[in-house]
Amino acid sequence: AQRVTQPEKLLSVFKGAPVELKCNYSYSGSPELFWYVQYSRQRLQLLLRHISRESIKGFTADLNKGETSFHLKKPFAQEEDSAMYYCAPAGGSARQLTFGSGTQLTVLP
Amino acid sequence: DVKVTQSSRYLVKRTGEKVFLECVQDMDHENMFWYRQDPGLGLRLIYFSYDVKMKEKGDIPEGYSVSREKKERFSLILESASTNQTSMYLCASSRPRDTDTQYFGPGTRLTVL
Numbered sequence: 001a002q003r004v005t006q007p008e009k010l011l012s013v014f015k016g017a018p019v020e021l022k023c024n025y026s027y028s029g030s031p032e033l034f035w036y037v038q039y040s041r042q043r044l045q046l047l048l049r050h051i052s053r054e055s056i057k058g059f060t061a062d063l064n065k066g067e068t069s070f071h072l073k074k075p076f077a078q079e080e081d082s083a084m085y086y087c088a089p090a091g092g093s094a095r096q097l098t099f100g101s102g103t104q105l106t107v108l109p
Numbered sequence: 110d111v112k113v114t115q116s117s118r119y120l121v122k123r124t125g126e127k128v129f130l131e132c133v134q135d136m137d138h139e140n141m142f143w144y145r146q147d148p149g150l151g152l153r154l155i156y157f158s159y160d161v162k163m164k165e166k167g168d169i170p171e172g173y174s175v176s177r178e179k180k181e182r183f184s185l186i187l188e189s190a191s192t193n194q195t196s197m198y199l200c201a202s203s204r205p206r207d208t209d210t211q212y213f214g215p216g217t218r219l220t221v222l
Contacts, residue, residue: 001170039162043113044152044199045211086151096142097211099152 004100021072023087030091033070039083113214128187132200139205141183146197
């Protein structure tokens with residue numbers, strides 16, 4: 001069965017500190033992986049996808065197939081990064097997303 | 110600009126009532142999805158549809174049904190609402206070959222008393 005684990009429900013860091021949000025997955029085949037983000041009072045939206053290998057808002061995520069992990073990282077956190085973050089592999093008959101339970105990131109001033 | 114709208118932001122219903130949640134997208138997307146979002150559980154897929162009149166069960170379809178009569182509209186139906194269906198419901202849509210890039214609506218906070 002497909003499973004996505006985000007071990008930290010809550011994560012707090014100080015502004016300017018590095019931040020890492022963990023994601024581990026158990027998935028058949030080779031899924032594509034995504035991070036979605038929901039800022040306060042805003043809609044859930046795509047942050048980045050692993051296949052693009054891009055940096056969005058200073059965030060990067062590396063797919064480690066050996067460890068089946070897709071951790072989200074940012075070297076210097078900003079207060080505006082405070083949000084709920086969801087890791088989501090895509091797979092299945094319609095390539096639908098399976099969301100993790102989410103990590104609420106708070107960046108303290 | 111991508112637009113997914115949901116009929117209500119907040120809804121309060123009584124146990125046993127039939128509840129309709131409506132979602133409309135104006136992007137001509139084939140794929141549409143319904144999720145529920147609960148603290149500590151993340152988003153769980155209830156149903157999705159990849160074409161008009163087509164539907165597939167997601168991970169937690171029990172107690173729900175859906176209707177897709179028009180491409181732009183995807184309805185979630187709670188035949189007989191129960192208190193454990195109190196939740197935030199999110200609708201999303203995507204292009205046919207880009208299922209993973211989903212565009213979300215603002216959500217409907219449903220409370221069943």
